Amino acid sequence: MNTSSRPVDAAVAAYREGHLADAHERFAALAEAGDPEAQAWFGSLHANGEGVTADLEAAFAWYLRAAEQDHVPAQTNVGAMLVMGQGTVADPVAGLHWLTRAAQAGDAMAQSNLATLHFKGDRVPHDEAAAAHWYRRAAEQGHYPSQARLGFMYANGLGVEKDRAQAFAWLSLAAQHGVGTALSALEGIVGQMSVEEKHRGATQFDQWRTRTAAVSSPARLVPVPG
Template structure:
């Protein structure tokens, strides 16, 4: 008798949890469930799951906090082109968190992430370049990077860019531009921006203030602006 004639029992396969389920579990603070979803996906090579697993280790959510483990998982994701993970790798290298400090190597990772459009990478790299922290100072490049993040709606970058315009660091001194960028940042609670804005206003004419306010409003309502990323 052929096997085809028999009725064979088939073991039903359990559905494989998806990354979306893991994210939903994380957002619901069901961290054990999130870990159970992310871990096998990360070990199988999914860069998004690797980045999420790094975040669990960094925050000690669902697992004991370990910056070393966080860095390892972020790096695995970054090596596959995951922009936010590359930003975290660069920042952790620059600060010596979870890995031996290496600002030059951190800057290289931040360059990669910034080139992919990650605004936090642009902000972090600009900060290193503005200070000359571990690499040659380049205020003009820092200003360009802050501008790219500021135009994407990143409030701290708007504050930093306004500061550069107020003092002529890496850019021509421009009170109107300083007013515009500092106004945007101050409007979202960046305290240093409000203090800097008050100092800039003291030197401005009424016409300059009106122009600065108009520029700030135009940037605030620019079409296609991505959602701001909190610092």
């Protein structure tokens, strides 16, 4: 088994190679010793029932310990769990705090979750401009669902000025990665576009098409429902 110099890397390697009992033991010791990366991974094991009985309350507790040490993916999970009342009593205000903190640190999943909450106006004030802002931040990192939602907002002038070229670009980016709703929406606007709009849309598409959202560890929870 290949490991690097950090003890937590040996635990991650054990996990990736399917040695869940070994990974659990390593993560547990490191998490108890205060390692935030191990705490986040240990939370993930509990959230997903890997090497241990699934336990969202334990998952939340470990994510929170990591989040309080500025582990950004854990902050995202804490925020989502607080909003949805998973593993803890629902507290949308506290959840919004953690999601905003992680989103401002550049986490695409936090940005997408925050945008969804603002767009729905469920548990937080309805704010389409804020939703568009955070969807764009995530979309520019290559987060495919956010690209689809941002394209929808440009197509319909929700939170942004209606712009078919921008809609074409973002919907095309999402569609190339198999987001079916993006493909359907794209088909609906192409026939309405001028040659100039199509040119601008293609230019925007080329600008962002190489972006791919970073895959951060530990594994994510299901995002806030859209």
